[in-house]
Amino acid sequence: MRSSTYTFAALGSAVVLTLAACSSGGGGSSSGSSSGSAQGVSATCKLTNPPKSSASAPPTSSPSPVANPPAGVSVGVILPDTTSSTRYTLYDQPLLKAAFDAAGLQSDIQNAQGDTTKQSQIAQSMIGEGVKVLLLDSIDQSSGAAIEQQAAAAGVQVIDYDRVNLGGQAAYYVSFDNEEVGTLQAQTLVDCLNQQKASKPRVIMMDGGTDVDNNAVLFAKGANDVLKPLADAKKLTIESETVVKGWKTANAAPAFEQALSAAGGQVEGVVAANDDIANAVIGVLQQQGLNGHVVLTGQDAQVEGLQNILKGDQSMTIFKNVSLEADAAAKLAIALIAGTDPSTLGITFSDKQLDPKNAALKSVLLPPEVITYSNVQDVIDAGALKASDVCNGIEKQCQEAGVK
Numbered sequence: 001m002r003s004s005t006y007t008f009a010a011l012g013s014a015v016v017l018t019l020a021a022c023s024s025g026g027g028g029s030s031s032g033s034s035s036g037s038a039q040g041v042s043a044t045c046k047l048t049n050p051p052k053s054s055a056s057a058p059p060t061s062s063p064s065p066v067a068n069p070p071a072g073v074s075v076g077v078i079l080p081d082t083t084s085s086t087r088y089t090l091y092d093q094p095l096l097k098a099a100f101d102a103a104g105l106q107s108d109i110q111n112a113q114g115d116t117t118k119q120s121q122i123a124q125s126m127i128g129e130g131v132k133v134l135l136l137d138s139i140d141q142s143s144g145a146a147i148e149q150q151a152a153a154a155g156v157q158v159i160d161y162d163r164v165n166l167g168g169q170a171a172y173y174v175s176f177d178n179e180e181v182g183t184l185q186a187q188t189l190v191d192c193l194n195q196q197k198a199s200k201p202r203v204i205m206m207d208g209g210t211d212v213d214n215n216a217v218l219f220a221k222g223a224n225d226v227l228k229p230l231a232d233a234k235k236l237t238i239e240s241e242t243v244v245k246g247w248k249t250a251n252a253a254p255a256f257e258q259a260l261s262a263a264g265g266q267v268e269g270v271v272a273a274n275d276d277i278a279n280a281v282i283g284v285l286q287q288q289g290l291n292g293h294v295v296l297t298g299q300d301a302q303v304e305g306l307q308n309i310l311k312g313d314q315s316m317t318i319f320k321n322v323s324l325e326a327d328a329a330a331k332l333a334i335a336l337i338a339g340t341d342p343s344t345l346g347i348t349f350s351d352k353q354l355d356p357k358n359a360a361l362k363s364v365l366l367p368p369e370v371i372t373y374s375n376v377q378d379v380i381d382a383g384a385l386k387a388s389d390v391c392n393g394i395e396k397q398c399q400e401a402g403v404k
């Protein structure tokens with residue numbers, strides 16, 4: 001797709017006002033679509049009252065040290081990859097290590113680098129080295145369920161971490177309320193469009209790896225629950241819904257290019273499942289001079305995502321405070337190792353039954369938080385990131401947004 005495909009039109013006065021107030025310096029708005037005139041929306045979204053999670057945060061106490069910790073490595077953690085999201089190296093790895101260190105337990109934390117053979121080898125070596133508990137954030141559900149089976153046969157207890165393995169046999173699952181993540185993404189998109197009085201906005205949905213990850217299925221379900229009724233009531237149009245298969249973010253840009261072209265080269269909103277997909281979408285919009293002029297969602301509150309928000313290219317992200325997730329998972333692992341009853345931990349288990357085939361699965365579903373331009377500071381205040389990292393290279397934008 002070349003930018004010459006698009007006809008750039010003079011902007012209406014209302015549109016100019018919006019852009020002048022919020023523009024990030026993109027090239028302008030296109031009128032290439034046959035399905036309605038282009039609306040000069042701004043990606044920058046300042047919500048004073050963003051949609052909120054209904055889940056409640058657990059008490060924030062760190063796990064207490066185990067009385068007689070077993071000798072050697074007692075907990076293994078397998079993370080899925082380093083390419084679908086920076087969260088695994090930025091958040092999960094260091095926070096899980098810190099939680100187990102605080103409990104006095106030796107942990108072995110490895111990343112399968114998106115390779116299911118490697119994932120299985122890591123699991124086998126961890127079982128071999130005598131771990132008591134395995135925290136598994138699997139690449140896909142069938143390889144995850146196979147590892148659960150091997151672990152069970154060796155007497156190793158598995159906690160599904162962040163991603164559930166449907167049809168598996170884990171007793172515990174620690175994650176965020178993933179359906180709500182999708183609801184919050186879509187509701188924020190709608191609120192941002194409404195705030196700008198966008199009329200009948202056109203929306204493209206860029207789902208994550210629904211073919212491998214039940215979280216991606218739930219994100220898409222939550223988003224559709226918000227958008228479908230509005231589409232049915234003809235208040236917006238869902239132009240298309242594309243799956244970024246296997247969460248392979250390298251495929252996100254070509255897939256979005258196609259979806260944008262099919263939508264006539266212009267939309268007002270894009271639901272991107274996470275910050276990495278959002279970043280690929282921004283790259284494509286940039287080529288068309290449209291970045292900053294489309295309301296765009298994300299997830300993971302990673303550095304690049306927050307920078308894209310502060311630069312005016314992305315409208316929101318979902319902050320999942322991984323330290324809560326790591327703490328809950330560590331507390332459960334510690335209880336399982338010490339043989340104490342996890343129901344005495346003060347952890348709230350969800351009423352939601354996530355896996356009909358594994359009715360005994362107990363889930364901890366933590367609350368996600370919406371971040372727009374107005375509350376980027378929340379991520380820093382929660383201790384998840386340092387202002388110096390978020391603001392590196394975008395000092396001026398941080399100053400303007402009051403981020404410090």
Ligand code: BGC
Nearest residue numbers: 084085163213215247274300
């Ligand atoms: C996680 C997201 C992440 C995605 C891609 C999901 O299972 O919950 O935080 O962005 O996988 O790795």
